[in-house]
Amino acid sequence: MQLVCLGLNHETAPVEVRERFALTEAGLDRETEMLLSAEDVLEGVVLSTCNRTEYYAVVNGGSGVAELEDWICAQRNFSGSREGVFYHHEARGAAEHLCRVASGMNSMVLGETEIFGQVKKAYKRSLDGGATKTVLNKLFQKAFGVGKRVRTHTAIQEGATSVAGASVELAEKVFGKLQGSSVMVIGAGEMSRKTARALQSRGASSVMVTNRSFDKAVDLAEEIEGRAIPFQGWEEELAHLDVVIAATGAPHFVVKPAHVEAVRRKRKFRPLIMVDIAVPRDIDPKVGEIDEVYLYDIDTLQEMADEARKRREEQLLLCEEIIREEIDKSILPAVND
Amino acid sequence: MLAKELSGLNEMMEEVIYSLFFPHPHLKGWRLGGSYMGMGIGWVVIATVLAVAGGVFGALAMRGEKPGRAAFFWMVLAFVAQLMALGWRGELRGQCPLGDLGEICLFLAWSLTLFYLVTGTTYRLSLLGVFTAPLVVILQVIALIPGSFASGVAKAESVDPWRETHAALSVLSYGALALAAVAGVMFFVLNGRLKSRKLSGGLVQGMPSVQRLVEAMARIALVGWIVLTAGIVAGLLMKSGSFSIHLLVATITWVLYAVLLGIHFVRGMPGRHLAIGLTSLFILSLFVFAKL
Numbered sequence: 251m252q253l254v255c256l257g258l259n260h261e262t263a264p265v266e267v268r269e270r271f272a273l274t275e276a277g278l279d280r281e282t283e284m285l286l287s288a289e290d291v292l293e294g295v296v297l298s299t300c301n302r303t304e305y306y307a308v309v310n311g312g313s314g315v316a317e318l319e320d321w322i323c324a325q326r327n328f329s330g331s332r333e334g335v336f337y338h339h340e341a342r343g344a345a346e347h348l349c350r351v352a353s354g355m356n357s358m359v360l361g362e363t364e365i366f367g368q369v370k371k372a373y374k375r376s377l378d379g380g381a382t383k384t385v386l387n388k389l390f391q392k393a394f395g396v397g398k399r400v401r402t403h404t405a406i407q408e409g410a411t412s413v414a415g416a417s418v419e420l421a422e423k424v425f426g427k428l429q430g431s432s433v434m435v436i437g438a439g440e441m442s443r444k445t446a447r448a449l450q451s452r453g454a455s456s457v458m459v460t461n462r463s464f465d466k467a468v469d470l471a472e473e474i475e476g477r478a479i480p481f482q483g484w485e486e487e488l489a490h491l492d493v494v495i496a497a498t499g500a501p502h503f504v505v506k507p508a509h510v511e512a513v514r515r516k517r518k519f520r521p522l523i524m525v526d527i528a529v530p531r532d533i534d535p536k537v538g539e540i541d542e543v544y545l546y547d548i549d550t551l552q553e554m555a556d557e558a559r560k561r562r563e564e565q566l567l568l569c570e571e572i573i574r575e576e577i578d579k580s581i582l583p584a585v586n587d
Numbered sequence: 588m589l590a591k592e593l594s595g596l597n598e599m600m601e602e603v604i605y606s607l608f609f610p611h612p613h614l615k616g617w618r619l620g621g622s623y624m625g626m627g628i629g630w631v632v633i634a635t636v637l638a639v640a641g642g643v644f645g646a647l648a649m650r651g652e653k654p655g656r657a658a659f660f661w662m663v664l665a666f667v668a669q670l671m672a673l674g675w676r677g678e679l680r681g682q683c684p685l686g687d688l689g690e691i692c693l694f695l696a697w698s699l700t701l702f703y704l705v706t707g708t709t710y711r712l713s714l715l716g717v718f719t720a721p722l723v724v725i726l727q728v729i730a731l732i733p734g735s736f737a738s739g740v741a742k743a744e745s746v747d748p749w750r751e752t753h754a755a756l757s758v759l760s761y762g763a764l765a766l767a768a769v770a771g772v773m774f775f776v777l778n779g780r781l782k783s784r785k786l787s788g789g790l791v792q793g794m795p796s797v798q799r800l801v802e803a804m805a806r807i808a809l810v811g812w813i814v815l816t817a818g819i820v821a822g823l824l825m826k827s828g829s830f831s832i833h834l835l836v837a838t839i840t841w842v843l844y845a846v847l848l849g850i851h852f853v854r855g856m857p858g859r860h861l862a863i864g865l866t867s868l869f870i871l872s873l874f875v876f877a878k879l
Binding site: 557 | 781782784786787791794795796797798799801854855856857858859860
């Protein structure tokens, strides 16, 4: 009886290969069922996310990863070059890999938390379908415990690693919770969408979108369930806002000190956070000299994201140590018994 | 028999405290009141050491997950020691212990700690303890300067309840106003870091948000102002109630705080202006009262 893990992810396979192996929710059940029907496979869990597809299996006797790889490629009708596309782990290596995946150490955005839920979901699906027994049940339970420990005892998930995330972090530093806060997005590009979405995910309730081309503002507003504002009237809304995100393609400053000065009394001098993610900049740096305005440009946000990534990377050794220690002290069939 | 043993225990503890903290011979002046005096001073020393621990451990924990908790734990212990010391002075005087510089500083430090312990948990103002502890330490060190606590204090024969209320509420209000000033200092630090984009490090991470700090500053100052109002009213009702220079200064302070808070709550003002107002008013009024 042997524990094996076979998979491909964003580091080993380009998107056109990854999408070939990606599975829908319904497809996952079918795949697990078929995996179990394969010769010598005793237990199995299939994990499929946008960046990875992995098969965890307990196989009998002589069967191993080579057979499993052939089987998977046959299932997906994949005849391309397999060189470097798949990675495989056995016994303890497979257990350690699963722990890394559950802890977010193997993710594209180091330390991201979504993967933990995705692994849990994949395991539950297999458990409900009767595809797991002693080996994988113990292994996955262990991996969830390790994932939790890694996240609570290290800084692997601390700090925002994207420009949008850094904007949210700054807004929270000024306002605390973002529940009920009002946001205006000036410009209807991709960065505007991402940043507005990130703020919404943390509770921002009212999002307004303004753009020189009103149609684009309407499209983005519809997409993010916000409200489109004509570009000519955006200054009037400034009195009620908490966060302004500027990301237009304008070659000159769109937001000037006079705009903010005009509404300070009306705003009762409440803090206002302004995030300028445009190049050339949309917000005159002099706006940041106004007492209650906190102005950040793309360089500051990028620096924050880079620092957070660096801090997370520095945690990797500590995370590895936790995984080693946890696996050493547990008794896992087909891993260390 | 038991009293004799307790007295022996007191003397032993006094010796330990003196040998630990006051090895220098000129500090022996504190012994004037006998072992009971030594015990009382001992509590002030313990409260000061605990407040130092609160500040130091809180600052060290800033790199950790919960900076506020480390300071909070030590400040709770400091608060208990302050209570014991105030109990000692209160028993000596037979009235509210606000008769000399040492007692006023100790009472103020106690009031500041009390408001921190209440506010720190209510507003979840982690790090407030780290900023509060130094002020508590300074006040208690002033109290510990030989001569700050009057020796040979006579027990009061009669007590004017309005005078007692006035003194207690006034110093209590200053505890709250001091805490508002401490929150103001925190605001300066956070605001400076956010404005200059120095965003990394435990200091910024452990701080509450700008909005929360502004709210806390204003609300704590409002509580202090309300208590000060009650203190002034009690002062006017004192038996020997003449409108003294002391009461005049207190009233001017009251008016200035009222104007500042009125502007903040009605018209609004930038957080930095509120922080400047609260810290400068507190420092100014403290100097004026010290002169009086």
